[in-house]
Amino acid sequence: MAATIADVAKMAGVGVGTVSRVLNGGKSVNESTKRAVEQAMSKLNYTPNSMAKRLREQRSGIIALMIPVVYHPFFAQFAEYIEQAADRHKYSVLLVASQQRVQKESNIIDKIKKREVDGAIFVTHFVHRPEEFCGCPLVSVDRHLADGIPFVTSDNYKATEKSVEYLISKGCKRIGYIGSKPQVESEVELREKAYRDVMRRHGMEECVVNDAIVHGEEAALAQKYLKLFGDTDGVFAAGYSVATAFCAEAEKQGKTIPGDVQVVAYDGMFGSWSDSHAITCVEQPVEQMAYTAMELLIKKIEGKEVPEKVVHESKFVVGTTTK
Amino acid sequence: MAATIADVAKMAGVGVGTVSRVLNGGKSVNESTKRAVEQAMSKLNYTPNSMAKRLREQRSGIIALMIPVVYHPFFAQFAEYIEQAADRHKYSVLLVASQQRVQKESNIIDKIKKREVDGAIFVTHFVHRPEEFCGCPLVSVDRHLADGIPFVTSDNYKATEKSVEYLISKGCKRIGYIGSKPQVESEVELREKAYRDVMRRHGMEECVVNDAIVHGEEAALAQKYLKLFGDTDGVFAAGYSVATAFCAEAEKQGKTIPGDVQVVAYDGMFGSWSDSHAITCVEQPVEQMAYTAMELLIKKIEGKEVPEKVVHESKFVVGTTTK
C-alpha cells in the first residue's frame, strides 16, 4: 500500500508531527531534520492523503458548479472560466449538469451538507424553497435565489435598452421581442421590461412573444413569432438559442437579414464556437461574471460579508444582422 | 456546529456503531432501535460527513475529467455524457480544463495519488512519460497513453475512408485533406492514412495540409490550404474547428459550397449547437464513447481486467455541403 505519514516518520526517525510540519512549509523545523524527512518521503514515494487532511481541516477544497447543461455556449464558457478561477484559488470544481431535473439541483445542497463540497455556484431555472438552502455557501447567476445568497448578473436592462434603440437608429419602424421567459423570478425579465419601455417611449407597438419553453422548442417559438409579427422589420432576440432559431426560421420563410428584418440578440453566437454570420449582439461579460461568482463564493465560505448583487457591464457588438 | 454521529448516538441512547448501521441500510438492526435512531437524526438535522466516510472507506467517490477546453462542442458534449454516466454510477466528476498546459495535466495524476479522486478520464494532446501514470486508474480517449491504460475511440479509419469515397461518388475529381495534426501518437492519425490510401487506390493526387497547430490558428491553416490546393473540388476536413474555418475561408474567397467545392467533415457541427448549414459529416458516437470510458474507468478502479481499446462506430450524416 501507499506510504503514510507514519512510515515516513519511522524511516526518518522523527515524530509524525515533524513530518507534518515539513509537509506544510517546513517552518520551525531544523534544516537537517527537514532533509532527513524529505529523503524518507522521496525514498518511500510518499504522497500525503487528501482525504485525511481534509477531514482534519474540515474543508474539502472543492466547489460545485451547477449548470442546466454543459452543451451550450454560455454554460460551457462559464464553466471554463469558473474552472480557471477555482484553480487560481486552489479549489477544484465538481461539475453537475442538472439536465433540467430539479432533483439533481437539490442533490448539490446535500453535497454541501455532507461536506463533500465547500459551496456551490448555482445557475438554475427552478424554484426552490428558501429553507432548503439553509445557510449553505451559495452564489447564483442572474437570479435572486434567497436572502443571503448573492448573485452576479449582467446589465440586462441597459443592454437591452441600448439594443432596441440601436434598431430604431438603423431605421426599424416596427420592432418585436422574442424570448424564452424564465420560469422563475430572474434578472432576465428585465430584458422584456426594457424593450417595452423603449417601445412606449417611442409610441411604438409592443410585439412580444415571450413564452416559457424548454430547450428544443425554440423553432416553434420562432414560427409563432413570425406568424404573429411577420411584418416586423426589427427583432430583439433575448438569448442565444432563440436568436439562432429565429434567424434560421426567418430565412427559411424567405426573409433576408438584415434586408427584410434586422436582428439584435442577447448573447450572440459566442465567437468562434459557430460558423454563423456574426449576429449583432449583446455580449455578456462571461469571464468577469465567473470570476466574481467565484470570489463571492469564497468569501461566503470564509464567512465574510458579501454584496447581495453584482452587475457587470456587457458589450455591444455590431455584426452583420443589422444595417 | 453540525451534529455528528456521536450526538445522534447519545440522543438515541445507543452506540455509534448502531447509528452507522442504520445509516448504511439498517440491516441487522432492531426495528425499534432503528426508529429511535432515525428520530434522533431528524431531530438533530443530522447529515453524515462524507470526508470521514471516505477516509475510512479509502475511496473518494469522485473521478476527474480532463479535457483541453470546455468551450468546444466535442468536449462539452463529452463532458455532459461523462457527468451523466458518473451520476448513474454514483460518482461525482471533477472538471479540469488543461487549457493546453501540460502542467495541469500532470496535476491530475497528483490528485489521484493524493486520493482526491479515484481515477481520471484523460482527453489530452500532450506527451507524458509513461512512468508518470504508474498504476493510476486512467482511461484515455483517441489515444494509447501507456501500457495498461485503456482507451476508447471511434472508427477513424473506416469513417474517413467512407467519407472520401463518398466525395468521389459525388463526382469530385481532385480531393484534398485538411487537418490539425495531433502532436502525439493518436488514432486521429488514421484519418490522414485512410485518405491517402483511398487516393492511392484511385490513382488520385494526395493534397494534404495537416499541420500541428493550436486552437485559434485554423483560419491560417485554411488559407494555406486554399493557396496550395485552391483547385480541389472536394475536401475532407479532419475535425470540427478546421471544417468551420475552411468553409468560412472558402466562402470568403468567393467559392460556393457545394457548387465549387464539396466538403465532408469529421465531427460536423454537433446538431443544434450552431446555426450553420448542415455539413456533411462523420458524427462521432460521443455518448457511447463517454459511457464506455466511464465503465472502463470504474473497472480499472475496482481492479478488474479491461480491454486495451474499444472502438465505437460513427455515423455518416449527409448535409448540404455535398451534392
Place this chain on the structure above:
DNA sequence: CTGAAAGCGCTTACAG
C-alpha cells in the same frame, strides 16, 4: 525545534 497525544467523523471486525 520536536515528540506524544488527542481528535477530525466515520466504519468495521470483535465480543457479547
Place this chain on the structure above:
DNA sequence: CTGAAAGCGCTTACAG
C-alpha cells in the same frame, strides 16, 4: 441485535 474499541491518515495545540 448491539456496544466498546481500533483505526483510516492527517494536523494541531501542549509540553518539553
